[in-house]
Amino acid sequence: MPRLSTADAETLARRALTAAGASPATAAAAARTLVAAEAQGQAGHGLSRVPQYCAFLRNGRADGAAVPAIIAERGGAALVDARHGLAYPALDLAVAEAARRAAAQGVAFIGITNSHHAGAMGIPVAALARDHGLVALAFTNSPAAMPVPGGRRPLLGTNPVAAAFPRRQDDPMLIDMALSEVARGKVMLAAKEGRPIPEGWAIDAEGRPTTDPEAALAGAMLAMGGTKGALLALVVELLCCALTGAAFGYEADSFFVDAGNRPRLGQAILAIDPGALAGREAVLDRIEALVAAMLADAGVRLPGARRAALEAMAATDGIEVPEALFGRLHALVDAA
Numbered sequence: 001m002p003r004l005s006t007a008d009a010e011t012l013a014r015r016a017l018t019a020a021g022a023s024p025a026t027a028a029a030a031a032r033t034l035v036a037a038e039a040q041g042q043a044g045h046g047l048s049r050v051p052q053y054c055a056f057l058r059n060g061r062a063d064g065a066a067v068p069a070i071i072a073e074r075g076g077a078a079l080v081d082a083r084h085g086l087a088y089p090a091l092d093l094a095v096a097e098a099a100r101r102a103a104a105q106g107v108a109f110i111g112i113t114n115s116h117h118a119g120a121m122g123i124p125v126a127a128l129a130r131d132h133g134l135v136a137l138a139f140t141n142s143p144a145a146m147p148v149p150g151g152r153r154p155l156l157g158t159n160p161v162a163a164a165f166p167r168r169q170d171d172p173m174l175i176d177m178a179l180s181e182v183a184r185g186k187v188m189l190a191a192k193e194g195r196p197i198p199e200g201w202a203i204d205a206e207g208r209p210t211t212d213p214e215a216a217l218a219g220a221m222l223a224m225g226g227t228k229g230a231l232l233a234l235v236v237e238l239l240c241c242a243l244t245g246a247a248f249g250y251e252a253d254s255f256f257v258d259a260g261n262r263p264r265l266g267q268a269i270l271a272i273d274p275g276a277l278a279g280r281e282a283v284l285d286r287i288e289a290l291v292a293a294m295l296a297d298a299g300v301r302l303p304g305a306r307r308a309a310l311e312a313m314a315a316t317d318g319i320e321v322p323e324a325l326f327g328r329l330h331a332l333v334d335a336a
Contacts, residue, residue: 001320001321001322001323002320002321002323002326003317003318003319003320003321004318004319004321005318006035006039006314006315006318006319008318009035009038009047009318009319009321010028010031010032010035011031012329012330012333013027013030013031013034013047013050013329014027014028014030014031015027015333016050016054016329016332016333017030017031017050017053017054017057017064019054019332019333019335020053020054020055020057020058020064020332021057021058021065022053022057022064022086023064023065023066023067025067025089026064026065026066026085026086026088026089027064029086029088029089029091029092030053030086030088031050032088033088033091033119033120033123034046034047034049034050034119035047035319036120036123036311037119037120037123038314038319039310039311039314039315039319040120040122040123040307040308040310040311040314041306041307041310042119042120042307044183044185045119045120047321047325047329048325049117049119050329050332051325051329051332052255052258053086053117054332055258056086056116056258057086059258059259060262061253061258061259061260061262061263062084062085062116062262063084063085063262064085064086065085066083066084066085066086066089067083067085067089068080068081068082068083068085068089068090068093068112069083070093070097075101075105076101076102076104076105076106076107076108076109077101077108077109077110077111078097078101078108078109078110078111079110079111079112079113079244079245080093080094080097080110080111080112080113081112081113081114082112082114082115083114084114084116084262084264085116086116086117087112087115087116087117087118087119087140087265087267088118088119090112090115091112091118091124091267091269094110094112094124094267094269095124095128095269097110098110098128098134098136098269098270098271099128099131099132099134099271101271102132102134102271102272102273103132103273106272106273106275106276106277107270107271107272107273108269108270108271109268109269110268110269110271111240111243111244111266111267112244112246112266112267112268112269113244113245113246113264113266114246114262114264115140115246115263115264115265115266115267116263116265117142117255117263117265118140118265118267120162120176121139121140121160121161121162121176121267122138122162122164122174122175122176122304122307124136124138124162124269125137125138125162125163125164125172125174125176125269126164126171126172126174126304128269128271129164129165129166129174130164130166130171130172132271133166133273133274133280134166134271134272134273134274135163135164135165135166135271135272135274135283136163136164136269136270136271136272137161137162137163137164137269137270138161138162138163138267138268138269138270139159139160139161139162139236139239139240139267139268139269140157140159140160140236140240140265140266140267140268141156141157141159141236141237141240141241141246141248141249141265141266141267142157142158142159142160142249142252142255142265143157143249143252143253143254143255143263143265144156144157144248144249144250144252145157145158145180145184145220145221145249146158146179146180146220146221146222146223146230146233147203147207147220147222147230148230148234149227149230149231151207152203152205152206152207152219152220153220153250154219154220154221154249154250155248155249155250156223156230156233156234156237156249156250157233157236157237157249157265158178158179158180158183158184158221158233159178159179159232159233159236159237159240159249160176160177160178160179160236161175161176161177161179161232161236162174162175162176162177163175163176164304165287166274166284166287167284167287167288168284168288171304171305171308172304173287173291173302174303174304174308175303175304176304179223179224179229179230179232179233179236180221180222180223180224180229181200181201181202181221181222181223181229182201182221184217184221184256186201187201187202187213187216187217187221188213188217188256190213191213191214191216191217195213196211196212196213197210197211197212197213198211199211201216201221201222202215202216202219202220202221202222203216203219203220203222204216204218204219205218205219206219207219237249239268240265240266240267240268241265241266243266243268244266244268245266246264246265246266247263247264247265247266251264252264252265
């Protein structure tokens with residue numbers, strides 16, 4: 001299996017995206033974030049997304065020339081229009097605005113509209129916590145995959161939520177999770193391998209619990225925690241879409257097919273300056289007190305610790321890229 005330095009992996013991803021029609025700025029922002037996700041062990045949001053994004057750029061599902069812009073603002077709030085481009089330039093702008101406005105106002109809420117697949121949402125919040133000392137939360141909706149409580153049709157996305165809390169000397173405590181019981185990709189893999197899935201993962205098109213992955217793919221994923229998880233996904237949908245004017249999950253075509261509409265998804269970032277509340281040092285003291293209490297149990301691993309360790313390892317050892325994906329990325333570059 002080929003092993004690339006993170007710099008070489010970024011170069012390869014950037015060249016493939018540029019060949020598909022992404023501007024240099026868009027290609028660089030996307031490549032940087034995808035390689036960061038790969039380095040953190042989040043392969044589903046890493047280099048495997050490059051061929052998908054290239055297809056979206058070529059068939060018009062994403063505008064490679066789009067330049068995000070702020071279209072509304074007041075105090076600590078701002079709305080970024082991604083202008084149907086890939087999400088990463090808009091997320092970069094949102095992070096910069098969140099940091100600036102939180103420092104000035106104590107709190108910032110930055111919405112993003114007309115956006116796209118946003119990948120690992122832990123990356124932008126970790127940057128806000130690590131580089132600016134802010135408490136940060138991020139939300140995104142996605143194409144419909146889950147029903148609302150009592151329903152059977154997919155209306156809500158899996159709608160990831162991420163949060164990061166700064167620490168005095170260590171990497172931020174990072175929580176990053178989708179709100180489905182499992183990733184849809186696990187159901188797709190089970191279907192490909194012809195094996196059943198556990199009950200509780202999904203329902204069929206008639207709303208009945210199923211262990212048949214093919215029936216599950218024709219039906220809907222189930223939220224983690226049942227009704228409570230579905231209601232959390234509903235909260236994310238409203239935060240990301242009602243406040244920003246973005247498309248709801250049921251209005252966006254699936255990302256698992258190359259053809260389809262421009263998804264017009266929404267994201268939101270909330271950033272809080274600890275200095276505006278109990279004070280930076282007091283907040284850090286409280287966080288460290290909880291960390292110490294958690295680690296008093298030998299089996300506890302802090303949220304985000306594994307990702308940070310893998311990223312540090314990748315910085316020195318590089319990342320392994322599956323042979324088939326490595327060849328496909330090079331073919332995308334050569335197709336220019």
